[in-house]
Structure formats: C-alpha cells, structure tokens
Amino acid sequence: MSGNPDFDVFALPEEHDALREAIRALSEKEIEPYAAEVDEKSRFPQEALDALNASGFNAIHVPEEFGGQGADSVAACIVIEEVARVDASASLIPAVNKLGTMGLILAGDADLKKKVLPEIADGALASYGLSEREAGSDAASMRTRAKKTSEGWVLNGGKAWITNGGKSTWYTVMAVTDPEKGANGISAFMVHKDDPGFSVGNLERKLGIKGSPTAELHFENCEIPGDRIIGEEGTGFKTALQTLDHTRPTIGAQAVGIAQGALDKTIAYVKDRKQFGKSISQFQGVEFMIADMAMQIEAARLMVYSSAARAERGEGNLGFISSASKCFASDVAMKVTTDAVQLFGGAGYTRDFPVERMMRDAKITQIYEGTNQIQRVVMSRALLR
Numbered sequence: 024m025s026g027n028p029d030f031d032v033f034a035l036p037e038e039h040d041a042l043r044e045a046i047r048a049l050s051e052k053e054i055e056p057y058a059a060e061v062d063e064k065s066r067f068p069q070e071a072l073d074a075l076n077a078s079g080f081n082a083i084h085v086p087e088e089f090g091g092q093g094a095d096s097v098a099a100c101i102v103i104e105e106v107a108r109v110d111a112s113a114s115l116i117p118a119v120n121k122l123g124t125m126g127l128i129l130a131g132d133a134d135l136k137k138k139v140l141p142e143i144a145d146g147a148l149a150s151y152g153l154s155e156r157e158a159g160s161d162a163a164s165m166r167t168r169a170k171k172t173s174e175g176w177v178l179n180g181g182k183a184w185i186t187n188g189g190k191s192t193w194y195t196v197m198a199v200t201d202p203e204k205g206a207n208g209i210s211a212f213m214v215h216k217d218d219p220g221f222s223v224g225n226l227e228r229k230l231g232i233k234g235s236p237t238a239e240l241h242f243e244n245c246e247i248p249g250d251r252i253i254g255e256e257g258t259g260f261k262t263a264l265q266t267l268d269h270t271r272p273t274i275g276a277q278a279v280g281i282a283q284g285a286l287d288k289t290i291a292y293v294k295d296r297k298q299f300g301k302s303i304s305q306f307q308g309v310e311f312m313i314a315d316m317a318m319q320i321e322a323a324r325l326m327v328y329s330s331a332a333r334a335e336r337g338e339g340n341l342g343f344i345s346s347a348s349k350c351f352a353s354d355v356a357m358k359v360t361t362d363a364v365q366l367f368g369g370a371g372y373t374r375d376f377p378v379e380r381m382m383r384d385a386k387i388t389q390i391y392e393g394t395n396q397i398q399r400v401v402m403s404r405a406l407l408r
C-alpha cells in the first residue's frame with residue numbers, strides 16, 4: 024500500500040514537530056538537571072525560568088500585536104508537555120502565564136492588554152486568583168470584594184492556593200462587585216504586585232510541585248486604577264470560566280508530559296534491570312503494564328490536542344471537551360506514574376529515581392483547575408442540559 028502524502032488531515036503540522044524538538048532539547052539540557060534538587064529543597068526553578076525566558080518559551084501564547092509569538096493553543100500545550108516531561112514544577116511557568124493572562128486576552132480591552140501582555144512576553148510572570156479558602160469548587164461563593172471609588176477600585180479579601188503567587192508581577196483577580204447578583208455580580212481585575220494594599224501571605228507545604236510556590240494573596244484596601252477591570256462589570260465569573268475552558272487542556276498537557284516522562288524512565292529501567300537471569304522487560308506482566316501505560320498516554324495526548332485545537336478554532340461549547348481532556352489526562356498521569364513506581368520496585372520508592380517525584384506531582388493535576396469531580400459536573404451538565 025503506497026502512502027498518500029496529501030493525507031495530512033490528522034497530523035500535527037511540521038512546525039509543531041520542530042517546536043517539540045526544540046523545547047525537548049532545552050528541557051533536557053537546562054531544566055531536567057535541576058528538577059530533583061528543586062523538589063528536594065522546595066525551591067523555585069530559577070534555571071528553568073531563565074532558560075524559558077531566554078528562548079521565548081515562557082509565554083508563547085501572547086499575541087504578536089502585544090509583543091508575543093502568537094503561538095496556537097496546541098503549540099502552547101506542546102511546550103507545557105515537554106517541560107512537564109522533565110519537571111512538572113517548571114511547566115507551571117508557561118502554564119500559569121497562560122492561565123493568568125487568558126481572561127485579559129479573551130475579554131480585556133486593548134489598553135489593558137498593551138499594559139500587561141508585553142511584560143509577560145518579556146519574562147514577567149502572571150497568576151490567576153479565583154479560589155478562596157471557603158470558595159474552592161463553589162467558586163461563585165467568593166467573598167473578596169471590589170468597590171468602585173472616584174479613583175478606581177478598592178479590593179478587600181483574600182485568595183488561596185495561588186500558583187506562582189509571590190513570583191508573579193500580574194494577577195488576574197475575581198472579586199464581588201455586586202453581592203446581590205451572585206455569579207453575575209463578580210468582576211475580573213488585573214492587580215499588580217506593587218499595588219498598595221496587596222500582599223502575598225503564607226506558602227503552602229505540599230505533596231508535590233514543590234518548585235512552584237502556592238500562596239495566599241491578601242487585599243487590604245488595595246487600590247487599583249479604574250482601567251484595570253477586565254471587560255464589563257459583572258462579567259468576571261464568566262470570564263473566569265471561559266478562561267478555564269481554554270486552560271484545562273494545558274493541565275491535560277502537563278499531565279501527559281508527567282506521564283510520558285515516567286514512561287520513558289520506566290522503559291529504560293525495565294530494560295536494564297535484571298532478575299531471574301534476564302531483563303525484567305522480558306516478563307509478560309511487565310510488558311503488558313508498559314503497553315497499557317503507553318496506550319493511555321496516547322489517548323490522553325490526542326484528547327488534549329483535540330481540545331486545544333477546538334479552543335483555538337474558537338468553537339463554542341468547549342465545556343465538555345476541555346473538562347474531559349483535563350480529567351482523562353490527569354487520571355492517566357496518576358495511573359501511569361503509580362505504575363512507574365511499581366515497575367521500579369523498591370528503587371521507585373526512593374528519591375534516588377525521579378518516578379516518586381512524578382507520582383507526587385501527578386496528583387495535583389487531578390485537583391487543580393477544578394477537581395476531577397467538578398470536571399464531571401461540567402461534562403454531565405453539557406451532555407444533559
């Protein structure tokens with residue numbers, strides 16, 4: 024059977040393959056050597072930030088008109104996936120830069136975009152502030168308030184579990200502007216780290232992604248100018264959910280990357296490790312586990328790219344596919360990394376090998392950007408409405 028060279032409808036464009044090659048090489052050279060130490064010391068992966076900033080992989084989603092590269096959503100997923108393959112903490116740099124600017128890109132006005140986006144393209148970090156201690160899955164029950172004044176807005180309250188909090192320059196913050204209107208009384212704002220009354224509180228002590236600080240944000244009569252609102256008053260909750268429609272696939276990409284990293288390490292290990300006089304990769308019990316791991320990763324990757332491509336094309340009703348891709352890929356990452364530890368045996372349970380870190384890092388992908396239970400709520404609502 025001869026191949027049809029024109030049949031490229033279900034293949035990634037060559038640019039994406041070239042992008043993967045470039046970001047993989049950079050990740051293996053500049054990020055992977057520090058990953059174990061970053062985790063061990065719970066320190067920020069500065070080397071990764073420097074390398075990503077120097078190569079322009081820090082925020083490739085920023086549109087060209089605002090100083091970025093205007094890369095498509097699948098390209099952004101590939102960058103996140105390849106960084107996560109060696110270090111999940113570092114992959115939160117490009118992932119959260121997208122999360123922290125997507126509301127602005129989708130719903131902000133040109134002047135605010137001009138103020139914020141070029142800085143992010145240049146290497147400043149952005150974060151996303153939706154959750155509060157008492158408003159996690161039920162995000163609309165948030166208490167942080169923003170009151171209009173003659174000068175602009177004054178924010179009071181606090182946000183919790185903010186990824187890269189304290190490292191970011193800009194924060195997309197959702198706050199209640201009209202408590203009578205529920206979800207439709209929430210607005211979105213861009214807050215700068217130097218705004219008076221803004222401060223970063225305690226850092227969480229976590230199971231994984233230890234290189235990425237997770238912080239509280241405090242707003243005590245925090246004054247911001249009037250032009251920092253994203254879109255119209257009262258549209259902030261919708262902007263926040265629309266953002267997640269675009270960024271849940273990026274968490275799927277992170278999960279795929281973590282899983283692929285664990286599989287690659289496991290394949291090398293099981294070929295090398297000998298028991299009963301032969302390499303353990305020659306036992307069918309091991310072969311079948313490897314096959315299942317790879318099969319699940321492949322399915323997750325396809326769902327993530329398809330979801331990112333649909334977001335890129337501007338399709339409506341992204342709720343089902345974006346939640347499905349994040350949910351499926353993160354469940355795959357948890358399963359694959361757990362199996363990786365199993366296949367490494369006693370060695371896998373030690374910090375001498377990276378798979379236990381990958382297993383700890385995978386767990387968060389089932390929780391953040393909406394728990395996998397919330398993803399199933401979003402999916403079933405889309406299917407049954």
Ligand code: COS
Pocket residue numbers: 151153154159160161162163206207260261262264265267268342391392393394397400401
């Ligand atoms: N895009 C735009 N608007 C949306 C939307 C979307 N994807 N999904 C819902 N909306 C709109 C609804 O249409 C509704 O507007 P109207 O009242 O004008 O019809 C409004 O937003 C509120 O929606 P809904 O009533 O469905 O909100 P709920 O309070 O029931 O919450 C869930 C919905 C649970 C899906 C939402 O709170 C959620 O995703 N929670 C998890 C939050 C999360 O992911 N947190 C992690 C932090 S981010 S790292």
